[in-house]
Amino acid sequence: xxxxxxxxxxxxxxxxxxxxxxxxxxxxxxxxxxxxxxxxxxxxxxxxxxxxxxxxxxxxxxxxxxxxxxxxxxxxxxxxxxxxxxxxxxxxxxxxxxxxxxxxxxxxxxxxxxxxxxxxxxxxxxxxxxxxxxxxxxxxxxxxxxxxxxxxxxxxxxxxxxxxxxxxxxxxxxxxxxxxxxxxxxxxxxxxxxxxxxxxxxxxxxxxxxxxxxxxxxxxxxxxxxxxxxxxxxxxxxxxxxxxxxxxxxxxx
Amino acid sequence: xxxxxxxxxxxxxxxxxxxxxxxxxxxxxxxxxxxxxxxxxxxxxxxxxxxxxxxxxxxxxxxxxxxxxxxxxxxxxxxxxxxxxxxxxxxxxxxxxxxxxxxxxxxxxxxxxxxxxxxxxxxxxxxxxxxxxxxxxxxxxxxxxxxxxxxxxxxxxxxxxxxxxxxxxxxxxxxxxxxxxxxxxxxxxxxxxxxxxxxxxxxxxxxxxxxxxxxxxxxxxxxxxxxxxxxxxxxxxxxxxxxxxxxxxxxxx
Numbered sequence: 001x002x003x004x005x006x007x008x009x010x011x012x013x014x015x016x017x018x019x020x021x022x023x024x025x026x027x028x029x030x031x032x033x034x035x036x037x038x039x040x041x042x043x044x045x046x047x048x049x050x051x052x053x054x055x056x057x058x059x060x061x062x063x064x065x066x067x068x069x070x071x072x073x074x075x076x077x078x079x080x081x082x083x084x085x086x087x088x089x090x091x092x093x094x095x096x097x098x099x100x101x102x103x104x105x106x107x108x109x110x111x112x113x114x115x116x117x118x119x120x121x122x123x124x125x126x127x128x129x130x131x132x133x134x135x136x137x138x139x140x141x142x143x144x145x146x147x148x149x150x151x152x153x154x155x156x157x158x159x160x161x162x163x164x165x166x167x168x169x170x171x172x173x174x175x176x177x178x179x180x181x182x183x184x185x186x187x188x189x190x191x192x193x194x195x196x197x198x199x200x201x202x203x204x205x206x207x208x209x210x211x212x213x214x215x216x217x218x219x220x221x222x223x224x225x226x227x228x229x230x231x232x233x234x235x236x237x238x239x240x241x242x243x244x245x246x247x248x249x250x251x252x253x
Numbered sequence: 254x255x256x257x258x259x260x261x262x263x264x265x266x267x268x269x270x271x272x273x274x275x276x277x278x279x280x281x282x283x284x285x286x287x288x289x290x291x292x293x294x295x296x297x298x299x300x301x302x303x304x305x306x307x308x309x310x311x312x313x314x315x316x317x318x319x320x321x322x323x324x325x326x327x328x329x330x331x332x333x334x335x336x337x338x339x340x341x342x343x344x345x346x347x348x349x350x351x352x353x354x355x356x357x358x359x360x361x362x363x364x365x366x367x368x369x370x371x372x373x374x375x376x377x378x379x380x381x382x383x384x385x386x387x388x389x390x391x392x393x394x395x396x397x398x399x400x401x402x403x404x405x406x407x408x409x410x411x412x413x414x415x416x417x418x419x420x421x422x423x424x425x426x427x428x429x430x431x432x433x434x435x436x437x438x439x440x441x442x443x444x445x446x447x448x449x450x451x452x453x454x455x456x457x458x459x460x461x462x463x464x465x466x467x468x469x470x471x472x473x474x475x476x477x478x479x480x481x482x483x484x485x486x487x488x489x490x491x492x493x494x495x496x497x498x499x500x501x502x503x504x505x506x
Contacts, residue, residue, distance in 0.1 A: 022492060023492045023493070027490075029489070029490075121476075122380070122383075122469075122472035122473065122475070122476045123376050123379070123380065123476040123479060123480065125383070126376070126379040126380050126382070126383040126473070126476065127375070127376065127379050129379070129382070129383050129386060130375075130378070130379040130382050130383070133382060133386065215493065216375075218492070219375035219492070219493065220375065220379070222375070222492070223374075223375045223376040223379065223480070226376060226480065226483050226484075226489060226491075227376065227476070227479065227480075229483070229489070230479050230482070230483045230487075230489075231479075234483075234487060236282070236479060236482070236483075237280075237282075238479075239275060239276045239471070239472070239475070240276070240468065240472065
């Protein structure tokens with residue numbers, strides 16, 4: 001790659017957006033099923049239960065990045081992500097993690113079972129661990145570039161909320177409130193991260209590394225849905241994983 | 254678990270063997286396909302190419318464990334695993350990693366492509382990273398207990414070698430030589446690790462941790478085959494991953 005020429009900031013942005021167009025999980029068949037109303041309630045439960053693992057590591061990965069950023073100005077901006085996700089004392093106001101539990105609660109899953117992650121698929125947990133490892137070990141530029149899937153999330157969230165409300169009688173606007181907040185948080189976060197990457201990735205090598213970081217993140221999100229689809233759509237055996245009927249709160253059982 | 258009673262060493266061994274009977278990847282449908290001759294050459298290539306990621310991390314995980322063992326006597330024994338896997342200068346004699354490449358060579362895959370892991374499935378890489386992370390972060394007892402899948406491997410290796418030689422004309426005894434060596438190495442390693450775990454897991458808490466470590470390892474092996482089956486048997490899309498026809502050495506193309 002060292003013989004490649006340096007991209008202009010606009011070309012860099014276009015290259016990042018192209019990765020999203022080809023690899024972001026809006027293209028994953030499980031999401032199409034989910035949004036078009038073709039999932040059973042148990043498939044939606046499996047998705048929400050497993051994706052809790054991803055929600056859980058977001059403050060961990062943001063704290064890992066925060067601890068590695070040298071300048072105060074960038075740290076002040078980055079710390080807002082942790083505030084948004086963890087919320088305030090007694091959930092006043094609540095944060096993104098608590099809002100995700102509103103979804104698993106609303107689907108009738110026992111909260112302690114969800115947060116224990118004992119029924120989550122190992123492949124989902126491994127992908128989430130890999131993300132924390134990535135942002136801890138790579139350059140800060142790569143860590144920030146890996147967050148850029150947020151550029152693409154408003155598109156999928158709009159489709160998801162509309163589709164799930166239209167197709168599932170067990171879904172309400174209130175239990176999907178996580179996504180409503182992300183519609184304003186994600187673009188703000190993505191705008192900052194995109195400007196950071198365009199400003200700091202200024203050589204062929206650092207540009208290639210930033211593009212690879214976004215490919216890694218897309219693969220990490222994609223592999224979670226692969227695992228869910230393999231077990232809960234295609235019916236592959238999954239020793240020890242959640243199965244329909246398990247860990248339902250009394251009113252939902 | 255703290256209210257549970259302590260198992261006797263024999264009960265502990267039985268509990269470990271029970272985990273293998275229920276969760277080891279000899280039960281995985283992809284292995285059944287592979288051993289019964291129902292895989293195409295490209296499915297065998299996908300398996301060998303991806304499993305290289307696992308072979309690759311074995312010396313890394315053994316070195317991580319070695320660096321955490323306090324007593325000289327145990328270290329002297331554990332280091333043999335690294336010798337076995339890495340071999341000696343100029344491959345005289347060759348080690349397990351080189352023997353695995355004899356398999357991917359024999360299947361016609363370009364060696365540089367295999368060792369770059371660029372075509373490996375992200376889920377397989379994440380599982381392998383999780384294993385190195387596990388042995389680096391948990392207790393030495395848990396790290397050693399996670400190696401105990403070797404208790405079960407001679408069984409699957411015997412079936413694999415016999416089945417693959419019988420069913421595939423592109424497989425020879427020579428390119429399967431990795432497994433022949435594992436038939437003597439694995440039982441020796443497993444005997445030591447089993448005795449270590451029985452001697453050091455002497456409370457309900459440490460016994461539960463050791464059993465969980467073996468469950469983790471079974472899940473880590475299982476999830477690799479799930480990913481391979483999902484993409485190369487069920488035909489799920491896998492952006493960026495190896496596809497039939499790619500990276501074949503000239504004589505095999």
